[in-house]
Amino acid sequence: MAIRSRGAFEWGDRTFAVQFVVRVQAARPEYASLIALTTGTATFTMARDANNSFTMLIQKLGFNVVELGNTDGIATLQVTGVQLYDATNAW
Secondary structure, eight states: OEETTTTTTSSSSSEEEEEEEEEEEETTTHHHHHHHHEEEEEEEEEEEEEEEEEEEEEEEEEEEEEEEEEEEEEEEEEEEEEOOTTTTTTT
16 A cells, blocks of 8 residues: 655555653562563553643554663663554454
């Protein structure tokens, strides 16, 4: 499928990805979920003010995780979340 954008043809499907660095206690369930590369639903909301906001629902988000360091049980992780195909919702 070709999508015309500003005089150029772009091919293929577009995907959503997000990257962030987080510090989390290594004993917490959030750490275990990230290290296990658990997939799940994610909601991202950006608000400008009470009348202007944007919410995006990702039906299935997978993670790639790199542990940058671990000091005194506090892990620093670089996380990349990538949109995956969800067979139930077809997105």
